[in-house]
Structures are given as structure tokens and as C-alpha cells.
Amino acid sequence: MKTVAVVLFPDLLLLDVAGPMEVFSIANRYLDPGDCYEISTVGSDELRVRASNGVVLTADMHIDDAPGAYDVLLVPGGPGAYNEVYPRLQCWLRTVAAKVGCLGSICTGAFILGQAGLLDGRRITTHWNYTERLAKRYPNARVETDQIFVRDGNLITSGGVTTGIDLALSIVAEDHGKQIALAVAKVLLVVMRRQGGQMQFSPLVASVAKEDSPVSRVQNYVLEHVTEEFSVERMASLAAMSSRHFARIFTREVNMTPMEFVQSARIDSARGLLETSDLPLKTVAYRSGFGSVRHMRYLFSERLGLTPSQYRRQFS
Known part of the structure; x- marks a missing residue:
């Protein structure tokens, strides 16, 4: 029998806890008693915690009483993970990290692992909206921005x-084979392997402040005139800069090249049309500044891992 524990702390996301636990619980229906998962929860400070949606959870035991040597130990995310600090939990995680078979985080739970100093030198991921913040807070970790989950050794x-469900399904598949994991996925009405990564859910271009700087003026112009032709030279002229200087300043401030920004703006424009209209792909491509459906399809596949048609079926 394998042991699975989930850490509880105030202001966590309930689905980060319930999703993986349901995977292991449903897997038990298909396993012999001796192969089942023993699932428990561990409280970091108090046994009773209130989740971010208001639901109160009671942990099975306190970390002071927990055995530590779990086969799987998971840390959920939520506002409490990235807005608060838990010294006792940090200390406990550092102590048990080498004892557990698999140490995992769901969503922004990676911030708690970072607090405990467990991310340095490791490949990791988190919710797409927090990858940049995680990378800045823990610069010695390698943050993957488009992965559903990332495995690096026992981490x-x-x-x-909901990617906590994907994570748990992958553990079940490793422990008991793909057929058991597939049976669990069917019960939960989820797929075993999603098409594309997190990028398909996140905007490629962050909102641009209406500040009066050359770079932001160019960004906003591109977003408002996405069907026009753009080159580095033209954008540099809009900013009243030389092409070389503009490209250097733009890349430094926006963390992407000017042409990458144009491509991203067009993809986001097309995504909006695909989500909210039944316009033909040719019209979507034209209104989003792509020269052709073929070019739009290529960039969608390259950046999102989905074709425009697949994106429309999934999100409209």
C-alpha cells in the first residue's frame, strides 16, 4: 500500500486538494487492497483551515505528528501559497523532502516549495499567470512556462x-500502468493527455499600460492596428528610434522581440475571434493580420500546440 499526503494551509485552493485526492481514491476501486493508496491530509499550523472559497477543511494530523516518509507528498496552491510565509512548514518540508518518494506541487504550491529552498537547480512549473513571478522569486530554478506538469527526479x-489531476494520473500510471490511469480518467471525464500546454489558456501578450513611453506607444499601436504590415524598421520609426536601438530597448522591456510581439498580438486577436464567433478561418486570419490561414495555422501549432480549428472546438 502506498501512502499519499496532501498539505493543508489557510487560503488554499480546494480543487488543488480535491482533484488529486479523487484520482487516487478512484484508482483504489480498480486496485487490490494491498496495492491501494492510503490518502491523508497534514495540517501545517492548525488542523482546521479555510480554503479560498470559504470551505473549512480539517487535516487528519499535524505536521509535528506526521511520519514524513510518504510515497507521495503534495503541496496545493492558492493565495495562501504565494502571499503568506509558513516557517514551520518550510522546516518540515526540508526535513522530509529526502524521505518522500515523490514530492509534488499543484499550481502555485511551487511557491511553498520555493520557501523551503527545494527548487534551486530544478526544472519546475506553476500556473501560467504566476510563472514570471515564480522565476523572479526563485531565480536559481528553471521555470517551464508551457508545461502541464514537469518531472525532475523525485520532484x-x-x-x-486542474493540472493537479494530470499530475496524479501520471503517478497512477507509473505505479499501476496506463490502463488503470485511463480507467480513472474516464470516470473523471478527463483525457489522459491534453493537447497543447498551458499556453493555450494564457494570453500571449500581457495588457499594456497606457503610459507615454516609446515602447508602450508602439505596443498599443500594434494592438489597435493588428491587420497592418509591421517590420522592426516601421515600429522603430513609430518610436522615433533607430532600428537597432529600438529592438534592443523593446526586447529588454517586453521580454520578447518586436516581431514576436506582433505575432503574439495576432494570435491573441485570432483566439478572441475563434472563441466568440463562427467566422470562417479565412476571415479570422484576415482580421487578425495573418497573410493566410496556412500561416495562422503554423503559428498556432508552433506557439499553442493546437490548430485554429482545434482551438475553436476546445474553447468556443
Whole structure:
């Protein structure tokens, strides 16, 4: 029998806890008694905690009484994970990290692992909206921005919220084979392997402040005139800069090249049309500044892991 424990702390996301626990619980229906998962929860400070949605959870035991040597130990995310600090939990995680078979985080639970100093030198991920913040807070970790989950040795980290289910399914598949994991996925009405990564859920271009700087003026112009032709030279002229200087300043401030920004703006424009209209793909491509459906399809597949048609079926 394998042991699975989930850490509880105030202001966590309930689905980060319930999703993985349901995977292991449903897996038990298909396993012999001796192969089942023994599932428990561990409280970091108090046994009773209130989740971010208001639901109160009571942990099975306190970390002071927990055995520590779990086969799987998972840390959920939520506002409490990235807004608060838990010294006792940090100390406990550092102590048990080498004892557990698999240490994992769901969503922003990676921030708690970071507090405990467990991310340095590791490949990790988190919710797409927090990858940049995680990378800045823990610069010695390698943050993957488009992965559903990332496995690095005995450390496994997942993206946003429901990816905790994907993470748990992958553990079940490793422990008991793909057929058992597939049976669990069918009960939960989820797929064993999603098409694409987290990028398909996140905007490629963050909102641009209406500040009066050359770079932001160019960004806003591109977003408002996405069907026009753009080159580095033209954008540099809009900013009244030389092409070389503009490209250097733009890349430094926006963390992407000017042409990458144009491509991202067009993809986001097309995504909006695909989500909210039944326009033909040719029209979507034209209104989003792509020269052709073929070019739009290529960039969608390259950046999102989905074709425009697949994106429309999934999100409209």
C-alpha cells in the first residue's frame, strides 16, 4: 500500500486538494487492497483551515505528528501559497523532502516549495499567470512556462488548478500502468493527455499600460492596428528610434522581440475571434493580420500546440 499526503494551509485552493485526492481514491476501486493508496491530509499550523472559497477543511494530523516518509507528498496552491510565509512548514518540508518518494506541487504550491529552498537547480512549473513571478522569486530554478506538469527526479510540479489531476494520473500510471490511469480518467471525464500546454489558456501578450513611453506607444499601436504590415524598421520609426536601438530597448522591456510581439498580438486577436464567433478561418486570419490561414495555422501549432480549428472546438 502506498501512502499519499496532501498539505493543508489557510487560503488554499480546494480543487488543488480535491482533484488529486479523487484520482487516487478512484484508482483504489480498480486496485487490490494491498496495492491501494492510503490518502491523508497534514495540517501545517492548525488542523482546521479555510480554503479560498470559504470551505473549512480539517487535516487528519499535524505536521509535528506526521511520519514524513510518504510515497507521495503534495503541496496545493492558492493565495495562501504565494502571499503568506509558513516557517514551520518550510522546516518540515526540508526535513522530509529526502524521505518522500515523490514530492509534488499543484499550481502555485511551487511557491511553498520555493520557501523551503527545494527548487534551486530544478526544472519546475506553476500556473501560467504566476510563472514570471515564480522565476523572479526563485531565480536559481528553471521555470517551464508551457508545461502541464514537469518531472525532475523525485520532484513533480504542475500548472494551474486542474493540472493537479494530470499530475496524479501520471503517478497512477507509473505505479499501476496506463490502463488503470485511463480507467480513472474516464470516470473523471478527463483525457489522459491534453493537447497543447498551458499556453493555450494564457494570453500571449500581457495588457499594456497606457503610459507615454516609446515602447508602450508602439505596443498599443500594434494592438489597435493588428491587420497592418509591421517590420522592426516601421515600429522603430513609430518610436522615433533607430532600428537597432529600438529592438534592443523593446526586447529588454517586453521580454520578447518586436516581431514576436506582433505575432503574439495576432494570435491573441485570432483566439478572441475563434472563441466568440463562427467566422470562417479565412476571415479570422484576415482580421487578425495573418497573410493566410496556412500561416495562422503554423503559428498556432508552433506557439499553442493546437490548430485554429482545434482551438475553436476546445474553447468556443
